[in-house]
Amino acid sequence: MTLSIFDLFSIGIGPSSSHTVGPMKAAFVFINTFTEKALTQIDRITIELYGSLAFTGKGHGTDQAILLGLEGNHPTTIDPDTIQPRITNILKEQTLTIRQHAITFNLQKDFLFNFKELLPLHSNGMRFSAYTKENTIVLSKIFYSIGGGFIIDDEVGLANDEPSPIFPFPFRSMRELIAHCEKEQASISQIMLANESILRPTSEVKAELLKIATVMRQCIDKGCQTAGILPGGLNVQRRASALLQKLQAIGRPISFEYTNSIAWLNLYAIAVNEENAAGSRIVTAPTNGAAGVLPAVLHYYLDFYPNVQFKEVIDFLLTAGAFAILYKKGASISGAEVGCQGEVGVASSMAAGALTAALGGTIYQVENAAEIAMEHHLGLTCDPIQGLVQIPCIERNAMGAVKALNASRLALLGNGSHMVSLDKAIATMKQTGKDMMSIYKETSLGGLAANIPDC
Template sequence: MAISAFDLFSVGIGPSSSHTVGPMRAALMFASGLRAAGDLPRVARVKAQLFGSLGATGHGHGSDRAVLLGLAGERPEDVDTDTVTERVAAIKQAGRLRLLGAHEIAFADTDLVLHRRKALPLHPNGMRFTASDATGQTIAERTYYSIGGGFVLDETAADGPVISADTTPVPHPFRTAAELLAHCADTGLTIAQVMLANELAWRTETEVRAGLLDIWQVMRDCVTAGIARDGVLPGGLKVPRRAKALHDKLLAEDGLDDPLYVLDWVTLYALAVNEENASGGRVVTAPTNGAAGIIPAVLHYYTRFIPTATPEGVVDFLLTAAAIGVVLKETGSISGAEVGCQGEVGSACAMAAAALTAVLGGTPAQVENAAEIGLEHHLGLTCDPVGGLVQIPCIERNAVASAKAINASRLSLRGDGTHMVHLDKVIKTMRQTGADMHTKYKETSRGGLALNVIEC
């Protein structure tokens, strides 16, 4: 499977790539399949069932709303995030839903079922959609899995269970960090250049550069939106937004006497993104929504505080982060429901650490070292969001991991790239630790902080 930087960095809607973006895409895939088969006009009812982690925490993650919007034909990348609440309320109030915006059917609350204790076999984030005609006869039934980062696996595809896989041949195929480094050694290219050469299998160089700078612009817009809003986050926990107040304070201070003043700005960037994500705003999945603040925070650090920063450096940053993301996705996991938060925040930290190291002049070995440090020190991290909302511990966790990514980068740049533990070994350890991790710590909100923090 070939993974592009634009698969890993996609513009989406908060609060969760696996629980919001993935279900919206799956619902859209199902409705589009009905249309492609010519069945849309005779559909009278659609039943959607969410299983496993999606069923357990779907309400908090907006999975239910995402499914309705996907069936209505919306895509995560361009759905109007400001009108989501009223559109969903209108569907519920009218009891009517327009499939793909074209064919109206009845839709009752009982047509959307979140199974809190049932799971499907292939992945914790299972979904089943069933369409029936006016006589109740089943027209189509399909099962999908949201496997992290907005990627969707179609269990009932004609050729067997597949991720909506892209088999485009690329000049430097790699799955592991060792293979990636071997390409660098063989060609003399940097990691960013290897990734760029692969991206050219889909787009021209001009398109790749412009597309990545667009992604960067969405990240910047997200920070701007996050520091403009005050109040509490939706969902019932009454978690206060902190980015705006912190921004006001930082602007009022000169910070010159505080050697760690810059760190507060990094914290601010991460808080701003993750507060936007928690409120269902427009974010870049990087590589997931829960961990969407880390790469933008570290990239803001680069552009604002590193005097040699350039737009070219921004492109290299995102290409390097994406290359590490490919390795993590291919050989580990970026799904909190599969391996816990080590796969989300740990992966994003590794990607950001590697990317910063690259644009600060690190060798491929130092870049890989930074990624390894960034991931290693998140091993075992559980996913236990309070109330099933991507707020506690997620928002602060992004801020702390952003600082950790900068720390990992600096540590690797102080060395010469030689190190005892290879990134591939850490990823293998993450997978094994995730397999051993109790289900209650994998995005079910049935353990850890989710149990011990009193909900308001």
């Protein structure tokens, strides 16, 4: 499978890449298999969610995402402000509008949450079925949402997959990536840029990465300006705007060692994840639930290190993207598969590696930082209360960002030699995820979700 950095950093909507973005894409792909003529035969569409999608789909807005996907919306282009009004209309009118065709839709009868069965390939399974007036099946398809917005069409394989171009510097492990860097006397970001430039012109790669950084910044700013209660029913108070006011009263720190810098990291991560929880525009990095860590560390770097140019921002994202690819290939970035170590843990590792490279670390220190950040997220479970990506997710991003900074500082104070390689840490994360009980993998059946069920 060809993995581009833009598969890992994609612009979408909150609150979940696996439970919102992926299902919307799957519904979009399903409906686009029908020609205009075939659409006229459809009288009813049913949707069945399995496994983790069934257990936490309501809290993650999976049902809404799918309905909008069936109406031809895509996570990268949908305007988040149109979502609630449109859903209200669909439910009120009991009608889906698919390319001018009105199809009757009854939420209770046509949208099923299957808590008993699992589909074979992944916990996040969904089945779409289209019927004629006579109740004959026109088409039934299964999709899986495997984390980070990636989907698998049961029949076709990876729906996001593309014909495999030959990268000049292919890698599946950190060992292979380091070998390229050593041979070419190049940084990770240079290796990544050479690879990405096979898929699109270099200028486009750079422009797209700057766009990603801009959307990340817009998300921080919007989160910092928005107060109130997050949707979903938990009554979680947004706090980024109040935090910002407190920090502004203290004044922005100017030195690397100023301990209050951590408070700004917290603010940025919380701002992004409050936006994510509110269903706003977000960049998966590598998932939505963990979307606050990387922007927080990137903007910490921009704030505290004067004179950072566009080039350094691009290099930061290229380096972070290399680590995301290593985790996606070597383990998983799906909370439903390996718990939160695969989401916030991976994001923290990406940020630690990218920051260390940005601060002039050697390739060995960069690996060390990424490894430290993952090592201390191993075993982290996924147990969001009421299936909402709010508690523990919002604060957890702040913790992941702070851990990334600390991992980077530790690595930069060392000489790059370390006992546990990143490849071993990735393999350990995968094995730990396998050993983890399923109640801790985005089902909201264990942990905090089970102990605080009615708050």
